[in-house]
Amino acid sequence: MSTENQNEDLNEVMRVRREKLARLQELEVNPYPYSFTRTHLSADIFQNAEQMMEKTVAIAGRLMSVRGHGKVGFGHVMDPQGRIQIYVRKDEIGDENFEVFKLIDIGDIVGVTGEVFVTRTGETTVKAQRVELLSKTLRPLPIVKEKQEGDDRVVYDQFADKELRYRQRYVDLIVNPEVRDVFVTRSRIISNMRRFLDDQGFLEVETPVLQPIYGGASARPFVTHHNALDFEFYLRIADELYLKRLIVGGYDGVYEISKDFRNEGMDRFHNPEFTMMEVYVAYEDYQFMMTLVENMVSSLAQEIFGQKIVTHQGREIDLTPPWKRVPLFEAIKQCTGKDLYGKNLDELRSAAKELDIELESFWREGKIIDEIFSAKVEPELIQPTFITDYPVELSPLAKRHRDDPRLVERFEPFIVGGEIGNAFSELNDPIDQRERFLAQQKLLELGDDEAQMLDEDFLRALEYGMPPTAGLGIGIDRLVMLFTDQPSIRDVLLFPAMRPEKSEGKI
Numbered sequence: 346m347s348t349e350n351q352n353e354d355l356n357e358v359m360r361v362r363r364e365k366l367a368r369l370q371e372l373e374v375n376p377y378p379y380s381f382t383r384t385h386l387s388a389d390i391f392q393n394a395e396q397m398m399e400k401t402v403a404i405a406g407r408l409m410s411v412r413g414h415g416k417v418g419f420g421h422v423m424d425p426q427g428r429i430q431i432y433v434r435k436d437e438i439g440d441e442n443f444e445v446f447k448l449i450d451i452g453d454i455v456g457v458t459g460e461v462f463v464t465r466t467g468e469t470t471v472k473a474q475r476v477e478l479l480s481k482t483l484r485p486l487p488i489v490k491e492k493q494e495g496d497d498r499v500v501y502d503q504f505a506d507k508e509l510r511y512r513q514r515y516v517d518l519i520v521n522p523e524v525r526d527v528f529v530t531r532s533r534i535i536s537n538m539r540r541f542l543d544d545q546g547f548l549e550v551e552t553p554v555l556q557p558i559y560g561g562a563s564a565r566p567f568v569t570h571h572n573a574l575d576f577e578f579y580l581r582i583a584d585e586l587y588l589k590r591l592i593v594g595g596y597d598g599v600y601e602i603s604k605d606f607r608n609e610g611m612d613r614f615h616n617p618e619f620t621m622m623e624v625y626v627a628y629e630d631y632q633f634m635m636t637l638v639e640n641m642v643s644s645l646a647q648e649i650f651g652q653k654i655v656t657h658q659g660r661e662i663d664l665t666p667p668w669k670r671v672p673l674f675e676a677i678k679q680c681t682g683k684d685l686y687g688k689n690l691d692e693l694r695s696a697a698k699e700l701d702i703e704l705e706s707f708w709r710e711g712k713i714i715d716e717i718f719s720a721k722v723e724p725e726l727i728q729p730t731f732i733t734d735y736p737v738e739l740s741p742l743a744k745r746h747r748d749d750p751r752l753v754e755r756f757e758p759f760i761v762g763g764e765i766g767n768a769f770s771e772l773n774d775p776i777d778q779r780e781r782f783l784a785q786q787k788l789l790e791l792g793d794d795e796a797q798m799l800d801e802d803f804l805r806a807l808e809y810g811m812p813p814t815a816g817l818g819i820g821i822d823r824l825v826m827l828f829t830d831q832p833s834i835r836d837v838l839l840f841p842a843m844r845p846e847k848s849e850g851k852i
Contacts (some may be wrong), residue, residue: 347743353753355484355485356418358485358542359483359484359485362450362481362482362483362484362485362589363483365450365481366481366483366737367446369448369478369481370447370578372441372444372644372728374445374478374698375710376439376478376480376481377477377479377480377481378477378478378526379404381405381477381479382403383403383404383405383456383457384402384403384404384425385397385402385403385404386404386425386426386788387422387426387427387428387429387762388426388427388436389400389407389425389426390404390429390461390469390471391429391469392419394461394463394469397461397469398461398463399460399461399462400460400461400522401459401460401462401474401617402458402459402460402461402471403457403458404422404424404429404456404457404471404585405422405424405454405455405456405457405479405678406422406423406424406425406455407422407423407424407452407453407454408421408422408423408449408450408453408454408455409421409422409423409449409451409452409453410422411430411449411780412451412714413447413458416434416435416443417430417432417433417434417435418431418433418434418447418649419433420433422455422457422471423519423522423617424848425525427522429469429471430464430468430469430470431457431459431470431471431472431473431476432459432462432469432470432471432472432473433446433473433476434465434473435470436742437473437474438473438474438475438540439495440477441817445476445478446473446476448478449476449478449584450481450482450509451485451486452482452484452485452486453477453478453479453480453481453482454479454480454482454520455462455476455477455478455479455541456467456476456477456479457471457473457475457476457477458465458473458474458475458477459471459472459473459474459766460472460474462629463664463778465771476631478709482488485506486516486519486520486547487516487520488813497742498506501565502518503780504520504521504709504846506634506737507835508843510524511539511835511840511841511843512846515737518695522799524735524830527825527829527837528837528839530633530825530828531821531825531827531829531837532647532823533648534645534828535602535620535821537644537645537649538641538645538819538821539602539649540623541641541644541645542600542624545598545748546595546597546598546599547598547599547600547624547626547638548589548599548600549599549600549601549602550591550596550599550600550601551601552581552584552587552588552817553578553587553603554580554588554604554605555569555578555581556579556580556581556605556700557576557578557579557625558798558800559579559580559581559582559725559763559798560583560585560586560797560798560800560803561581561584561586561742561795561797562582562607563795563796563797564587564607564608564609564795565582565607565608565794565795566579566580566605566606566607566608567579567580567608567617568580573578580605580606581603581606581663582605582606582607582622583621583623583742584601584603584605584621584818585623585625585656585724585742585816585818586803588600588601588623588625588779588802589625589771589803589806589811589814589816590803590806590813591625592812592814593626593806593809593810593811594808596627597624597626597627597628597806598624598625598627599624599625600622600623600624600625601622601623601735601823602620602621602622603620603621603623604618604619604620604621605618605619605620605621606618606619607619611796611842613833613835614763614823614834615834616822616834616835616838616841617648618842619820619821619834620736620819620820620821620822621818621819621821622818622819622821623816623817623818623819624637624817625771625813625814625815625817626814626815626816627813627814627816628812628813628814629813629815630754630770630815631754631768631769631770631814631815633735633755634756634768634815634816634817635668635731635756635817636666636764637663637817638668638731638758638766638811638817638819639666639667639668639729639758640666642664642729642758642824643665643763644767644782645824645828646664646828649828650659650732650828653665653831655827655828656830657760657761657826657827657830658728658761658832660727660733662727662728662729662760662807662827663729664729667730668728668729668731668758669728669730669746670730670731670733670756671730671731671732671733672732672733673714673718673732673733673734673736674686674734676718676722676726676732677714677717677718677721677722679722680720680721680722680725681700681717681722683696683699685701685717687751688710690709691827693710693717694712694713696717697713697716697717697764700717700720700721700798702716702717702720705792706791706805707788707791707793708793709721709738709788710736710737710738710799711737711738711739711813712738712739714739714740715735718732723759723762723763723764724762726759726760727760727761727762728760729758729759729760730759730760731756731757731758731759731807732748732753732756732757732759732760733755733756734749734752734754734755734756735752735753735754736751736752736753737750737751737752737753737781738769738784739753739755739798740753740755740769741767741772741778741781741782741784741785742768742772742778742781742797743755743771743779744768744769744770744771744772744773744774745772747810752772753769753770753772754769755767755768755770757767760827761827763826764820764823764824765815765817765819765820765823765827766818766819766820767816767817768816768817768818769815769816770813770814771814771815771816772817773807773810773811773812773813773814774807774808775804775808778804778807779799779804780804782797782798782799782800782804783799785797785798785799786798786799786833795805822834822837822838825837
C-alpha cells in the first residue's frame with residue numbers, strides 16, 4: 346500500500362473516531378472524566394482466581410481487542426500487569442451503557458466494573474456490570490496481530506520500524522509490552538545500585554549540570570549561554586572534578602547518579618545524553634574499586650535475576666567474582682602479537698599501519714595505543730575482564746602507577762566487547778595534576794577537541810590536600826543493555842536523541 350493510501354486510511358479512521366466522540370458528547374458522556382477507582386490489577390485476579398470467583402472488581406486500562414455479536418461483546422483490557430478479558434451483555438449493563446460500549450474503539454482507555462468468572466474455554470474474565478470510557482483516543486494504534494499456524498504463534502503487522510518506535514516511544518510501550526519490561530528492569534538496576542552504595546556508607550550528592558569549565562573526561566561539550574550572568578556555560582561531561590572537591594572537603598565516600606552530556610558521535614554504544622554513576626572513596630585505591638565493581642554488578646544480577654549469570658545476544662555471561670585482570674599492554678600483545686610497551690611515536694604509527702588502523706595526524710602515543718586496543722582487543726573481551734594499567738598520556742586525572750611512572754593506576758571493566766566503566770587511583774598531587782592539564786592544553790592546540798581543559802579552581806582544591814582516593818564511573822545505559830539483552834543504547838533509553846522530524850521546530 347502506498348504512503349498516500351495509508352494516509353487516506355488514517356484520515357478516514359480519525360474522522361470516524363471524531364464522529365464517535367461527537368456522539369458520546371450528544372449522549373452527555375464525558376469522554377475524558379477525572380478519575381476512576383480501580384480495585385484490582387489483572388495479575389491480582391489471575392493469581393487469586395479461585396478466591397475471586399463471583400466477586401465484584403473494578404479494572405481499568407487500555408482496550409486492546411474488541412469483538413461483538415449483536416447484544417454481546419468481548420474484549421481485552423491491558424493494565425500494567427497484563428491483559429484480562431471482559432464480557433459485556435446489553436441486558437446486564439443496560440441500553441444506554443451498551444450504546445456507550447459500542448462507541449468505544451481499540452486503544453480507548455476504559456474502566457470496567459463487574460464479576461469475575463471463568464468462560465467455557467477456561468479464560469478468567471470480568472463480566473461487566475458497567476463500562477466507563479476514561480479516555481477517547483483519536484488515533485488508531487498499530488495493533489500487533491497474531492495467528493496460530495500449527496503449533497506456532499505467528500506475529501504480523503508488527504509495530505517494528507525502529508526509528509518510528511524510538512520517536513513514538515509512547516506507542517511502542519503500548520503495543521510491545523516487552524519494551525515496558527526493559528525499563529522496569531532499568532529502574533530496578535538503578536534502585537538496587539543506589540541501595541548497594543548506601544549500604545557501603547557512601548553519601549549520595551548532587552553536583553552542577555551547568556559548569557563554567559567542563560572536565561573529568563575526554564569529550565566535546567555542549568555549550569549554552571546564561572543570560573543573567575552573560576556567560577557561556579557547558580553541560581557537564583562528567584561529575585568527577587566536583588565529586589573530588591567534596592573528598593577534599595572531608596567526605597569519605599560520595600556518589601552521584603546523573604545525566605551527563607557529550608557532543609560526540611552516535612552509535613549503538615553512544616548517545617549524547619546518558620546516565621552515569623560516579624563514586625569516590627577516600628583512603629582507597631583502584632584495587633579496592635575493582636572488588637567493589639565485581640561485587641556490585643554480580644549482586645545486581647543476583648537481586649534482579651536470582652543468579653549471577655546473564656544472557657546477552659546468545660552468550661551466557663558469568664558475573665561471579667573474581668573477574669579476570671589483564672594489563673593493557675599484555676592484552677594488546679595477546680591479541681595482536683605486538684609488544685607496544687615503550688615504543689616511540691614512529692614505531693606506534695608503523696604498528697597501527699600494519700594492523701590496518703587509520704590515524705589522525707595529530708594523534709600522539711597514547712591515542713594510537715588506545716585506537717589499537719579498541720579495534721583489536723575490545724571485541725575479544727566477552728566475559729567480565731578488568732583491563733588495567735594504562736599509559737599516563739591517556740589518563741590525565743589518574744595517579745601514576747606505583748611500580749612504573751609511565752603508567753597510571755587505572756582500569757576499565759569490559760563485558761561482551763564493550764566498556765561499562767572507568768576507574769582510577771585518583772591523582773592527588775596538585776603539581777603533577779597541573780603538568781597533566783598543561784599537556785592536555787597542548788593537545789587542544791594541536792586540534793584534539795576532546796582534550797581536557799585546565800581547571801584552576803580544581804587545582805586550588807587539590808592544593809588544600811585530597812587524601813588517597815579511588816574513583817569509579819559506571820555507564821548505567823550500557824549496564825542496562827547487558828542485563829536486558831538489548832543490542833543498542835537506544836533500546837534502553839525511553840527517549841533517545843533523534844534528528845528532528847521535518848515538521849518539528851517550525852511555527
